[in-house]
Amino acid sequence: MTNIQNGPFIVTGASGQLGRQVIDNLIAAGASPIIAISRSPEKLADLADKGVEARKGDFNDPASLPAAFAGGKRLLIISTDDLEPGKRLEAHKNAVAAATKEGITHIVYTSLTNPVEESPITFSKDHSDTEALIRQTGANYTILRNNLYADLVLTGGAQSIAMGQHFAAAAEGKAGYVTRADCARAAAAALMRETGSSVLDITGPEAVSQGDIAAILSEISGKDIPYIAISTDELVQGMIGAGLPESMAKVFASFDEAIAMDYLSVATDDLENLTGQAGQSVGDFLNANKAALLTPQAQ
Numbered sequence: 001m002t003n004i005q006n007g008p009f010i011v012t013g014a015s016g017q018l019g020r021q022v023i024d025n026l027i028a029a030g031a032s033p034i035i036a037i038s039r040s041p042e043k044l045a046d047l048a049d050k051g052v053e054a055r056k057g058d059f060n061d062p063a064s065l066p067a068a069f070a071g072g073k074r075l076l077i078i079s080t081d082d083l084e085p086g087k088r089l090e091a092h093k094n095a096v097a098a099a100t101k102e103g104i105t106h107i108v109y110t111s112l113t114n115p116v117e118e119s120p121i122t123f124s125k126d127h128s129d130t131e132a133l134i135r136q137t138g139a140n141y142t143i144l145r146n147n148l149y150a151d152l153v154l155t156g157g158a159q160s161i162a163m164g165q166h167f168a169a170a171a172e173g174k175a176g177y178v179t180r181a182d183c184a185r186a187a188a189a190a191l192m193r194e195t196g197s198s199v200l201d202i203t204g205p206e207a208v209s210q211g212d213i214a215a216i217l218s219e220i221s222g223k224d225i226p227y228i229a230i231s232t233d234e235l236v237q238g239m240i241g242a243g244l245p246e247s248m249a250k251v252f253a254s255f256d257e258a259i260a261m262d263y264l265s266v267a268t269d270d271l272e273n274l275t276g277q278a279g280q281s282v283g284d285f286l287n288a289n290k291a292a293l294l295t296p297q298a299q
Contacts, residue, residue, distance in 0.1 A: 013078035015043040021184035059091035065098035120257040142190040166214040170259035176203030176267040200270040
């Protein structure tokens with residue numbers, strides 16, 4: 001695909017897993033100049049040889065953002081992962097305000113599937129409020145409503161195979177799981193090529209249930225891995241018992257609750273239309289990572 005827009009292209013959260021993959025996609029496509037923003041720019045030192053400028057920027061330190069965004073044209077705001085109530089939205093407000101002040105012409109934002117107030121996902125409203133802030137800037141925007149990462153299924157799947165059972169509090173609901181790599185491709189494509197304003201659902205090719213996932217794990221492991229539906233409270237207590245802080249356990253459990261209520265049962269062609277390539281299915285992703293699923297260290 002051609003028709004790359006004029007940069008500079010700014011990627012925030014550049015030292016994180018998603019941000020780093022976005023930058024790799026931009027470099028591969030020949031986009032330039034690229035500015036990588038991180039709270040720890042020293043982690044990006046290796047990118048200098050690839051022509052990428054690393055800058056320090058922290059959404060929680062608004063004074064750091066004008067210099068970080070200076071001269072940029074197209075900006076990717078990768079949502080922060082702060083679980084403290086209100087802190088994520090405040091950080092996003094700082095980023096959007098700085099983008100407006102520095103004259104950013106196009107904002108790409110990684111949002112969430114169905115970010116409605118009624119969603120049980122604990123930070124859903126942070127996303128809907130951030131989307132509203134971006135719409136109010138007057139800049140063009142691409143809002144990428146990413147579904148749940150299939151990468152999370154990889155971690156949980158290794159545990160399920162080890163236990164011989166796949167536990168979840170998702171009832172019979174489905175989710176349009178999408179790989180982090182596909183989300184990175186989508187973000188890079190939007191940053192480079194999208195014009196105007198749009199809201200896109202970035203999903204895998206089909207929505208799958210936990211029963212479907214258990215069947216895939218059974219096939220990969222060569223043993224029967226039944227899906228055991230449990231309550232949200234049971235899931236929370238199980239994660240706490242495994243050493244997860246209660247606040248984080250409730251966040252993860254809220255994903256299952258959202259699946260059970262069909263808030264995440266979304267599968268579209270938006271990813272393929274945006275990038276020219278369909279997303280990887282959960283089955284193909286798990287089979288491609290079969291070794292990790294079956295390796296004790298991954299459990």
